[in-house]
Amino acid sequence: MREQPEQQAPPVQRLRVRYAKRGRLRFSSHRDFSRVFERAVARARIPMAWSSGFHPHPRISYAGAAPTGAASEAEYLEIGLAEVSDPAAVRAALADSLPDGLDVLEVVESPGGALAPLLEASVWRVALPGALDRGTVAGAVAAFLAREEVLVERVTKRGPRTFDARAAVVSLEVVPPEVAGTGAGSGAESGAGCGLALVLRHTEPAVRAEDVLSGLRTASGADLGPRPLLTRLAQGPLREDGSVADPLAASE
Structure with a gap:
């Protein structure tokens, strides 16, 4: 034995x-x-x-x-x-x-x-290419938010899967470049012409920030350029007002 x-x-x-x-x-x-x-x-x-x-x-x-x-x-x-x-x-x-x-x-x-279980949602900043027109981006966001469902496909370890990107989005808005780039020392790279501020609910199956970008293209047909820089700024409990709380606050 x-x-x-x-x-x-x-x-x-x-x-x-x-x-x-x-x-x-x-x-x-x-x-x-x-x-x-x-x-x-x-x-x-x-x-x-x-x-x-x-x-x-x-x-x-x-x-x-x-x-x-x-x-x-x-x-x-x-x-x-x-x-x-x-x-x-x-x-x-x-x-x-x-x-x-x-x-x-x-x-x-x-x-x-x-x-x-405390990590219910996350806050993202998306730095988009500088050549993009802000009006084009705003139009893509408006078209996405107006839809009740935006299906996107992503290849996973189990093969292609389809996700409803719209259902996971708590809020999404266009922000100026100084907001899209999160500043010195944050690890984000600056230089974007505009960007996106995204609050994303953690769902099952998980919807990623990049899935939301795919959803913007699907909903509007807009070309958002090459892969943007995604930076997660926070994740934690989702408050009723749509903001994200600090998951370590209760630990202190």
């Missing part, structure tokens, strides 16, 4: 982490990031709790990862620790161990419960 593996003790503390994907690191996949983060916690000597079983791994739970190619100021994960640690010290240690462009912004103690 195969010997059973040693059972690991449960975590004594859980910490929630908000981090950013900036610059060229926005092209890192979720799998790439998970490998980098596991190496970072080892280098930083974070006292991680480990799973049980024949192949134990550090207790890290990822939630709501942005698609590859999108920049983000609001990525989240939770780690389980074997020793009680100061969240500020953990943040500093991780910041020293992660590459520039994968930047730890906040670490707080978990109040308990699951993190993923």
